[in-house]
Amino acid sequence: MHNRWVALTVIVVAQLCALSVWFSASAVLPSLQEEWGLSVDQGWVVTVSVQLGFACGAIVSALLGFADRYNPKRIFMVASLAAGVFNGLLIFSSTLELALVLRFLTGFVLAGVYPIAIKLVSLWFQSFRSISIGILIAGLTLGSALPYLLLGFQTNLLWQTTILISSVLAIIAGLALFVLLPTKEAQASSSKFSFRNIHYVVRNRKVMYANYGYWFHMWELYAMWTWLPFFLMASFTNSDSSYSYLIAFVAIGVFGGVGSFLGGVWAERMGKVRFTIIAMTTSGICAILIGLTFQQHPFLTAFVAIIWGASIIADSGQFSALVSDYASPEYVGTALTMQLGVGFLLTAVSIYLVSVFVPVIGWGAVFLIISIGPLLGVFAMLRLEKMIQST
Structure with a gap:
């Protein structure tokens, strides 16, 4: 054991x-x-x-x-x-x-x-x-x-x-x-959250670019996880709703799980920053393309959903690892908590915006709202990569 x-x-x-x-x-x-x-x-x-x-x-x-x-x-x-x-x-x-x-x-x-x-x-x-x-x-x-x-x-x-x-x-x-x-004996623990340390986090540009990447990643992630089943139900008009739920489970759960595991392996090999850029580019493209498949061929919609499900979560663990890499031990706890707290607050906004705009622009275009997240996230991680290479 x-x-x-x-x-x-x-x-x-x-x-x-x-x-x-x-x-x-x-x-x-x-x-x-x-x-x-x-x-x-x-x-x-x-x-x-x-x-x-x-x-x-x-x-x-x-x-x-x-x-x-x-x-x-x-x-x-x-x-x-x-x-x-x-x-x-x-x-x-x-x-x-x-x-x-x-x-x-x-x-x-x-x-x-x-x-x-x-x-x-x-x-x-x-x-x-x-x-x-x-x-x-x-x-x-x-x-x-x-x-x-x-x-x-x-x-x-x-x-x-x-x-x-x-x-x-x-x-x-x-x-x-x-x-x-x-019970596993704890090693030396990281620092705790402190509001006094926030200014150190904000002044660390590498940490902040990693945070920006995570926040834009979260803008897309939970909105997709929440609304994909309902998008599929609206798209598969001639199918039983069980088909939509199963495709959502396969895309989010099964292929998302595979993407998470392979993401950890590939990040070890090619580097965390480079991998996040590839993953967010892929998920951003899927967020744009899936609307074009709305009420078209179900197989095509399911295929894009599966690629999206795998790529959208594949890089998730790398952002906290990057903060741990570049934050000083004195304020790494504050940096990680700030990353997590702001990220989940942003998920509430993107989930809400999808619900507001579905009646206005329809399912075919609504995921363009969350595609902004990975596209801006790629920009943030490119800046981080450039900073790392220049030091």
Whole structure:
């Protein structure tokens, strides 16, 4: 059990199950809108509240130094249990206001799952870290897309059942990791978040360009993960909705997972910055092209969606690695928290904008809004590459 690859398997599977609550409500959003009488604007808030909760949870966790003060295994367990409970309580919610509170709290406690999983992997892997983080992010993509798989096989599944299954998985994940994963002695921890250190982060141009790349990457990522299934349903007018959910799961979960793993391998070989440029260029092109396939041949749409799903997440782990490379140890904790917090706040904006512009410009053009993210991200990473080469 003390083999680090076995430990990685435990961490990844536990994270996969725990993060299934992230998009559980988004996956059943049409059912929630019908049952609760929600407008389109009210519907998107259900999704965005999780993003805002996660951003707030990450900042609070960093300010209080939870990851450095407490056993990360215990934090993961408590956070997973809480996420399962808050997500499950959505079944008993009868008002939008209560649902938003529960989704915010779900996102808030998930800040004790994904970042802590990264810390656990870092403790076990001093070498092959890019590859191990890539595998962990593959688990993130699979877990996030899991509700789409459930709906793909059972389109007549009650929304309460989807919520309940994801909650049970999260609870089992927390308990299983705590029992199965041996405690690994922590190495010297990185610095904690401090508002006083923000000016050091802002003045470090290499760190800021890495941050810009991540923020533009996040602008695209979660909007795509949220809206791709609904784009596919609108595009595949002659197909059952289960087909759209399954394609979304394959694109986001399966090929996203493959892209994450291969991204870690390729980043080790060609360099982090160069790989992020290639990945964002590919995903940006897909964001532009997929609208042109709208209500055309389903195979072509599915093909572009799969390439998009693989490329959009492939570089995700490299931005935090770049910040760790170029930030001083005295403020690396602040830099990483700033990167994460701002990134997830931006996801709320891009998710909202898609919902606003779909009725105005249609599905065929709406993803052009999020294609701006990777295109600007490429520019930021080219500037970073030039700075690195000149020093």
